[in-house]
Structures are given as structure tokens and as C-alpha cells.
Amino acid sequence: MKKTNFSNWFNDLLVDAQIMDVRYPIKGLYVWFPFGFKLRKLTYDVLRSLLDRDHEEAYFPLLIPENELLKESEHIKGFEEEVFWVTRGGFGELDIPLALRPTSEAAIYPIFSIWIRSHADLPLKIYQLVNAFRYETKHTRPLIRLREITSFAEAHTAHTSWEDAELQTAAAVELYKEFYDRLGIPYIVSRRPTWDKFPGADYTLAFDTLMPDGKSLQIGTIHHLGTNFAKTFDVTYEDRDGNQQFVNQTCYGISERCIAAVISVHGDDKGLILPPEISPVQVAIVPIYSKQADSEAILKACSEIQQELSHYRVVIDTDDIRPGAKFYKWEKQGVPIRLEIGPRDLSSGSVTLVRRDTREKESVKRTEMQGRLAQAMSNMLENIAERARAFQVSHMVDIEMPEQAKGKKGIFRISWCGSESCGRKIQELSDADVLGETDPIEGRCPVCSAPTTIRALLARPY
């Protein structure tokens, strides 16, 4: 399983490590294995804990009536090619086709229009964790390009002013940074070019990460909606002077691409490498005995250790297979720490501790095990985060001419006047996409030669 052949590596690993079963009989739909689902749950528990600080979770229906979805004209233009439509119920045609939510603005904002009455109701910050649907015609990929996005955490907020909504987009950026820092995933935040913003938004900020094959993966987006949707869905509030005003809105979301990133960025030829916080199994204890005579004492020691480590997610692997096969399995599933206990460990009052990220083995005294293990776990997150950051940095290249990016892997920074026409020309010449604007620097647009401080990020996105 060579990660250098990334596409095969990814697809094989998903099944081998029991994350997603790709054998469901419809294109773009996949099954979460129990192990994968635990990883999903633990990952979204982190995201939920961050959102729960000042958002409230709710749930809005999956089905959106056609007339509501069509109301915001720019919004529907962005989605109409990829909406699934329910047209039949039982044996009859429905009076009005119902869309499976591609995203929930048109389901939520008519209700916001009821819930929001006065400035005292603002800001309103809601999120939901739901399935969403896109009729993808491109090549689909598990966790990355889906017809059923099973795990869409979408937040929707409403504010009294454009500036307050702008502050919320900044707060959402910080929230997503904290989330990805906890997963050890590096990211670049940029403002998407106008031709690639969310349909109906004033602007879009996006998180991208670099995949092992040199392509970029969008792993989170944040949209300032201004009053565009408020005007469409009549979401107003009474201000302090008794006047009706439109609210300003933001929305932002993360899908199971966050898990695609964890798998792709951290994994190696041996399989997954999971950050301890989200690993379904944090410690795998493998008893090692050749003689039956040893087994009872060793299993007893394993149980004692499991007891001592009860604040972690620990399994003892007592399957009737040889230890090598067990090592192979737990390495594939990315379990951070493996503890081996054999006759020699037993007689010396030690355990053999193996870290998944470095695969280093060390003998640790039982009395020091707790401390070493906690330290190893915390070092591990740092180490894999640093490794990932180094990879991303090494693939970040400043170029002067768009052609320099052509056929190359990575993310490129190039000066750009900021106009759509020059941006599209840069895309054409580099055979890459403008992800967005990054930190400014003095330079000249390679197309129109205008002096500029704007710099574009270029990459080939998934």
C-alpha cells in the first residue's frame, strides 16, 4: 500500500481500515463501517464542542419545496444542476417537486423570518449536523465528492449589521482553525475569487489543505451573505428606534472532508495515523506468549493495564492470530499506541510501548507507563501536525509567471491585479485554479502588468 500512488492508497485504505464501504450499489453513496462511524463521531464531537460554546443545535427538514428553493435567483443558479428532486409519493405525482437540501438556506430562512422579531433576538446562531445531497456528475469519491454528504455541519447566523456579520465570519475562521489544529491538519485560509464564491453570498472565505498528490482540498467555507437572503426570505427585525431592518447573515460549513483530510494528510504506507483525541481506539494491548503456560499471567497483566488506563479507549486484542497480524491490523487502523506484553516484559515489570507515528519501540516500567503514555500521545499530535505543516510549506512555491505552475504539484503564490479577466487568464496559463487571495505583497500582474499588492493562491482542487 504505497501512499505515492495516492488515489489507490486512499480507496484501498478506506475499506481495509474499515472506514467506508464503497460497495453500495449507487454511484457516490457509501456506507460508514462501525469503526469509521466512531471516528466520525469523535471528530464531530470536537466540532460540536466548539460550536456549542455559542451556537445552538437545531434541525430543519431535508425536503425543500421548489418555490422556496427558486426564490433566491443567484443561489438557485449555483445549485440547479446538482439538485435531486423528489417528484413522486406512493403512486402519484407530487403537486410540487421537493428538493433534497443541497444546503439549507431555503429551509431555514423562512423560519428565521418567524423567529426573529426584534434586535433582542439577535445575534441568532444556529447549527445542524445533517445529510445533504448533490447530484454530482463528475467522478465521485468517498468522503470527498459525494451524492449524499452524510455529515454536513452547517451553521447559520443573523446579525443587526453588516459589520457584526463580518465579525462573525472572523469568529468562524478562528473556530475552524481551532478545530483543524486539534486534528493536526494544516490549512490555508483565503478569500475565494468572486466567480467562485457561494451563490448568493457577498463573499466567501475558505479553508484548503494540501493533499499528498499535490492537489488542494477545500475543507471548510464561510460565507458573508449580507442582506441578500434576508431580502428574499423577508428576515427582518425591529431596531431600537422601532424601524424594520433586514438582518445580515452568515453561514459556514464543514463536511466529512475533514475526515478525508485526516486520513490523507497523516496516513502512511502502513495505514491510518489518527490523532489520539479522535481515534476510536487509543491504546491496543497485544499479549505475546509462545507457551500456553505464560498466557494466564500475561492476560492478567493486560487486564490490569486496561484498568489503569480506563480513562482512555483501550482494547486488549485476544484474537487467535499471531502477534504480527495484530500489529499490522492496529497500524492499519491508525491506533496511536500499541502496548505489547510478553514474558520478558512481565518479569521485568515493564511493557513495550510502540508509537504509531514514529513506530518507535521502547520498554517502559509499569510504574512510569501512565506518564510516558500521556506524553507520547501529546507528542504524537505535535509530530504529525508538524510533519504535515512541513509538507505543505515545502509545496508552497512563489512564482512570477503562471506557466511555472503548469504540470507541477503544490500551491503557488502569484501577483495578480485582482480582475476577473486576468484571474481567468492566469488559470488558463497555469492550468490551475485561483483558490483566492492570500497575504498581500508588492508586485505586478503577470497578465496586464498593473502594479498590485494582491497575491493569488493557485492550486488544482479536488
Next chain:
Amino acid sequence: MKKTNFSNWFNDLLVDAQIMDVRYPIKGLYVWFPFGFKLRKLTYDVLRSLLDRDHEEAYFPLLIPENELLKESEHIKGFEEEVFWVTRGGFGELDIPLALRPTSEAAIYPIFSIWIRSHADLPLKIYQLVNAFRYETKHTRPLIRLREITSFAEAHTAHTSWEDAELQTAAAVELYKEFYDRLGIPYIVSRRPTWDKFPGADYTLAFDTLMPDGKSLQIGTIHHLGTNFAKTFDVTYEDRDGNQQFVNQTCYGISERCIAAVISVHGDDKGLILPPEISPVQVAIVPIYSKQADSEAILKACSEIQQELSHYRVVIDTDDIRPGAKFYKWEKQGVPIRLEIGPRDLSSGSVTLVRRDTREKESVKRTEMQGRLAQAMSNMLENIAERARAFQVSHMVDIEMPEQAKGKKGIFRISWCGSESCGRKIQELSDADVLGETDPIEGRCPVCSAPTTIRALLARPY
């Protein structure tokens, strides 16, 4: 808000207590308010903790291809009138219509057929918590009769023998009993008559509870599927002798009707009464002061108490409205304990503790508050469970002739020979449904006069 007018009471309370918003613009679809969603989460946390003991959570796609859904002929006959069909993607017709899962047998069992290879893979016990869809043509009702069931916890198990699967149905009955005991909801378990079993099952066991209006609500079902689906979806395993055998299967599910039951069974004219374990707010602290001078000391005491009670879900209500309006609000939302703290409480080192179920007030010394509060919460669950049980028992009537049930409220027990024709005649004459068979007793069938030990339960179900 009179509970005697149950239907209005229920609908009004859902909105007033912020459980479900019923103003979504499609029939049978509703919005979970944040408060309601917390109640849902806490309730399903209980269910999940029970399932997690020996089931694994997974996730299977919402969309089921028509050919898979049509495979099990009896199954599809039971559902075809109420399936929503996706027929369009973007601007085009789909090659094959896709059903929104009404339940997931046809999504899950083709994958079970891949996952299960040998007897060592059995038993397999999976569950998922998902949305499911029914094109209901009858009158829809929030939480009770829905087009989008938002919270369907469906378990699916596979076993080596019919007897093992039978044991699993018994284990599922125990699991559901434990769940409903923790919610203080009384139930009757019965075996559904053959004409009312799950389409494709060998038999169906069901949990019903009695609603305040005298109708019964089905709040859980458990199906022994035998090898019916295994034969359709080719789910086989290699037994110890190397022969291929069909698995025996069960499935069982609970929907948000569990929350409809909590609301309906326990609530009163003042609003919800929530079992402490699932109440989003367990303790509401209301500061009471008439003079501004008192306010600082009182708020300080409130904060201290909140600290002391940090293992509960506690809010201090500092809204700028009079205390009476706060009492009204927290009573409506069913918060188990209200603590009032005014100048007199402060000077005597006490708090005023009010229980939601009895509405009894008592002054409690601060030093004894922890103990009294824990006791009050535990008494409360007992009390509301006992009250509900007494109501159900008082509406359980033994009758000899079906006509005795006509126009009456409650659940009736009547002898029955067990034949479908006599059962249907009993239904006709009583204007009620045979829920199923209950504890046997010697008697005669009122229709054919045959001696029998079978007794039928009769009720008017939702």
C-alpha cells in the same frame, strides 16, 4: 391550556415550550427548536447508551435503488403506497428511481451479504440513528405521524439460527423496557396480529402506551425476520461444517414518538413535565428582588448555587421580566426543579425549592440543598412514572363482548380464538384495533364461541 382538550394542548405546547415549530411550509415536516433538539439529544443519549452495550453504530445511505427495494415482494407491498421517489437529478431524469428510505432493510442487507462470511461474524448487531420518510396521506402530526421521521433509531441483527434471533427479540424487549422505564413511560408489550406485522417479518412485537385522550401510541417495534430477507438479499454464512446457511435476522426501531410519549403522558395544564435525566435544563434559578439594593447579593448567591450544582444542567434566569413570568416559562418547559432566592431566603441561609411535578414549595437550608435536590429529582421520576402507570391501569378494562369497547376510551382485553376472521370481526364490532395478544386466560371467543386461552388487546391507535 387544558390537557383535557388533548389535541390542541399538544399542538400548542410544542410551539410554546419550544419543542417543534409546526410552521414549515410542507405538510408533515417540522422544525426542531434548539430546546426541543436538546431534549431529543438527551433522550437519544439514553437509548444510544443502551444500544452501545452490544451494538455498533454505523450509517447506510438514505437513497435506495428501486430494484433493491422491490426485491422483497411482501416488504415492498407494505410500503409502496408511502414511498417518496427521487426521479430527477439536475435537469435530467435518473436512470433508475431512488427511494427515500422508509426503513433500511433494502439498504443494509445487500451490505450484510458482503460483511457476513462465516459463523464467526455472527451475531452481527448494528444500529443507525437516521431520518426516514413516509408519504403519509392521513392527517399528519408533529412527532407522531410524519413525512420526515427525523430520529429513527433502527437496529438490525443477524444470527446463526431462528432461536438465536428469537432470543435477540427478547433482548430487544428488555432494552426497550429499560429505555422507557428511564423515561417513566408505561407500556404494554404485545405480539401484533398477523395482518398487522411488519411486511416481510415472521412476527412483530410492539410497545404501546396509552395517550391522555384514550388512544394508544405505538412507541417501538421489534421484528423477527426469519430468513425471509436473507433469502432475498443472499445473506449467508459458512457454518462450522463448511456449509452455506442463510442467516436469521431481526430488526427493531424507535422514532421520535418516544418524545411524543414523554410530552403527552407526563405533561399537565401548565406545560411539560420532563424526567430529570433528559431535561435540557434541570434546575432553573430565579433571583427575586424588589429593591435594586438586594440584587447584587442575591445574584451572587445565585452564582454560588450554580457553582455548587455544576454537575446538573443549571441556568440562572436574569431576564428583565417579573418572577411570575419566569415561573410560567420554566413550568411550561418542564424544568424539574426551580430554586427561588429572595431577600428572606438570603437572610435565613435558605433557598425556596419548587418541584415541577407536584408544584410543592419548600424552604431548604443551603447546607442541605444538594441532598434535598438529588432526592427531589429521584422522587420526581418515580412519582410521574407511578402517576402514568396508574392512569394506564385505570383505563385497562376487561370486556366480554366487543361492543363494550365501542365509543369508550382506553385499552380493552377480550378473549379471542386467534383466527384472523374473528379478529377482524372483533375490530368491526368494537370499532377498535386488535393491538395484539397479551397474557393468556381461559375464555371463549365472542365471535365463534370456541374455547381459547388467547386474549386480545383492543385500542384505537394513533
